[in-house]
Amino acid sequence: MRVSRRTLLALLGGAGASAAVGVPLLAGLSGSTSTGALLPSLMPLPQPFTLPFRVPPVLAPTRRDAAGDHYEIVQRAATAEILPGVLTPIWGYNGIFPGPTIVSTRGRPTTVTHRNELPVPVVVHLHGGHTPAAHDGFPADLLHPAGTPAGPHDHRHAATPAYGTRTYRYPVRQPAATLWYHDHRMDFTGPAVWRGLAGFHLVRDPAEDRLGLPAGDRDLPVMIADRAFAADGSLRYPSLDPALLHTPGVTGPYGAGVLGDVLLVNGVPWPLAEVPAVRHRLRLLNASNARRYRLSLDPAPRGGPALTQIGTDGGLLTEPIAHDAVELAPGQRCDVVVDFARYGPGREVTLRNEFGDRSTAAVMRFRVGGAAPDPSRIPDRLAPDPVVAPGPAATVRTLRFRHDTVRGMPGWTVNGAPFDPAHSIADPLLGDTEVWRLVSDFHHPVHLHLGHFRVLSRGIGGPGPYDHGPRDTIDLRPAEQATIAVSFTDYPGRYVLHCHNLEHEDMAMMSVFTTRAAGR
Known part of the structure; x- marks a missing residue:
């Protein structure tokens, strides 16, 4: 790798400040690292590929009517068995991590009423949602805990403070896409998401359904998130204020970003997925606080690239793109199709993180089963480009x-x-x-x-x-x-x-x- 003199001087000029927050100066210029510091776990970790892959449950609406589909979610403290035999305290949507998946249909409005039973205020953001401002999850639009009296709270910047419950209304006037929802409270998003406040929100579209892409149990949401565990099994995070009430920020070098040493997929460390030898759609989501990933399959199949990308943050691509690997920064999504028929029955295929090392070098594993009927396909054309090209007089x-x-x-x-x-x-x-x-x-x-x-x-x-x-x-x-x-x-x-x-x-x-x- 060659580094230009201008780039080197620009980075060295910030050396003193960056050292104060633990930013690696020259690491990552090739795009192969994350900005942040590793927070190691303090307890023994399970062997990879021994726990089964699981899909987050799909939330059923409380009712459907002419106004759309209506859902209810309670944000509360709970415990989860993330590591085998260990109960870990979490904050969860409906008490689980990841939260339940919401599935919407384009053109049919969705309302989600959140009740806050946590000890701190919360904000919900539908990441990737095309949403009216009052329902977007502005960081200061706090939902205070149930039982909090309306009174001397800081609402100087809140358009709509709420107490106990808040209803978010999503028109769903957007193409099919892999979205996700997570906490977005001002100054405290990092520790709240780290404790478990994240879940999928998928938008369906009849136009996408007609394409014939892998569907049903061959359409797999894959939320990747790194975490660290304390000696008692709790989630380890370096908050200046562990109560998350008054003082934002993190200790020591972690202001550059917190990197965990345990990779979770849908809340399971390094899981094993049993898959038939057919095409599968993987909805890859990087829900980590700071870690970046470069994802590839090992071994690679014969006959060309392993991953066919069909979608990204905002929905389908105009046409498929073949990759040997895909890169994901925090918050990004990438929908890919993998044809496991290119592997023999019984073959084990590892989803690797080429940006990781030691415990973060592998994400999960697939065990390929026997052949099965596969009506799916990957068409040459997927969707029109929804972004308008800028004109010559564009701002x-x-x-x-x-x-x-x-x-x-x-x-x-x-x-x-x-x-x-x-x-x-x-x-x-x-x-x-x-x-x-x-x-x-x-x-x-x-x-x-x-x-x-x-x-x-x-x-x-x-x-x-x-x-x-x-x-x-x-x-x-x-x-x-x-x-x-x-x-x-x-x-x-x-x-x-x-x-x-x-x-x-x-x-x-x-x-x-x-x-x-x-x-x-």
Whole structure:
């Protein structure tokens, strides 16, 4: 790997500040590492590939009517047997991790009423959702615990504070896609998600159903999340305030990001999935706080690349793309099809993380069974591109993501400013497509609420091999500039963009943008 003098000087210029938060200076320039520090587990870990793969349960609606499908979820403390024979305290949607999967149909509204029985306020964000501002999960729109009296709480920046319960309304006016929902409370997203507040929300579409892609029990959600365990089996996380009530942030070097040494798939450490020798759709989600993954199959099948990518954050690609491996930054999704018929019966195939080592080098394993009827196919054309190309007069904005000092302590900023819920960094018009230039110092997976975007370039080149399709999160690499085209439609109001390294987000790397109708 060759490093330019300009890149080296730019990184060394931030050496003192980065050392304070444990950021590796030159690691990752090739795109092969994560920004963060390893938090090791303090108890013996299970042998990989001894526990069965499981799919999170699909939540049944409490009712269906002309207004749509209605769901209820209780956020509460519970225990889960994540490691064999060990009960681990978690915070869970309906008391489980991952939370139950919600399945919506395009064009049919979904409402989800959350009841908060946790000891702290919460916020729910439908990640990837095309959602009105009041229901998007703005970080200051707190849902206080049940039994909390309305009174002297800080609502200076909340549009709609709530107590006990809140109903989120999703119009589902968007194509089929792999979405997920998670906590988004200002300053405390990282520890809340680490404790278990995350789940799938899948959008179906009759147009996608007609394509003939693998479906039913051959359509597998795969939530990958790294964690660390304390000696008593609890989840280990370096919060400055373990109660998550007053002081945000993490200790020591972990402000760069918290990396665990246990890889969980749908809440199971290194599981084993029994699969027939047919095509399967894997809905890969990186739900880790800071860890990046490069996923491949070992052994690779004969006859060409192992993974056929069909979808990304915002839905289907226009056409399939073959890969030997795919890369996922925190928050990103990638839908791939794997044809296990290319392996012999009884063959064991490992999903590997080429960015990991030791316990983080393998994710899960598949054991291939016998042949079975397979009516699925992968068509040459999948879906139209939903992102409009920018015109010659498109508004151009530059956003810089970098390590900085925030209120006298190490933190992360956008354009030199920490998160301020009352200040809007941009005010795009609905119906417009803008060009945004994103500039980084270290790894920053930049996530945009409301709008999906198209990656136009990286540096002086075009999009990278994993940049195709409608995105809501881009893996911005160290000392890199990327350009995206983003369209805003339908909903006026206040939204956020932020780094989806959750420790960076909690330490102020987030900004508000406000969409507005023309003439207002």
